Amino acid sequence: MNEDVFGSYEITLDTVAILNARDIDYHTVVLEPNDNQVHVKKRPLQLIKAGCLDGGASYNGRREAVIHELCPRKRWNKVPIPVYPQEGIYAFPTHSPDDEYCYWIFYHHVKTIIPHPTNRKKSIVLFKDRKKPLHVKVSYSSLYRQYVRTSHCIMNHIQKNKDRAQLQS
Incomplete structure (x- = not known):
């Protein structure tokens, strides 16, 4: 673990x-493959917003586009975000992004999601390339x-890219 x-x-x-993370020295813990962790001073939503701008x-x-594409009549507060759609990097929040308990999970790393065995209000995320599950x-x-x-x-982004490619050819 990186300190x-x-x-x-x-x-x-x-x-x-x-x-x-609620720590005096950092606000965020980033999980990476092989159970690596990175501690960051910025808050999770700040990292997501910076990633979107970099993308x-x-x-x-990005948030408004996803709402428009998937369900324009419904009010959402937990919208999946295409951070770098050209690289297939999509994240989804566990809570409202402003909530102190909000985690951002990156879709392509999820192996499966299972119910917690003793608490119906909790879940367990198993990742493809991490031994430790996320509760x-x-x-x-x-x-x-x-x-x-x-x-x-x-899938919507993939289909739109295919449609654009067909129009250009």
């Missing part, structure tokens, strides 16, 4: 999850719904 604290963090394909659009723009204070049905929404977002 250094970094001022910022750049989201990459190795970003597994971004967790809110070519604002967080609010989340969200019901299985709610977290799985977030996972499925993200899948719809990804």
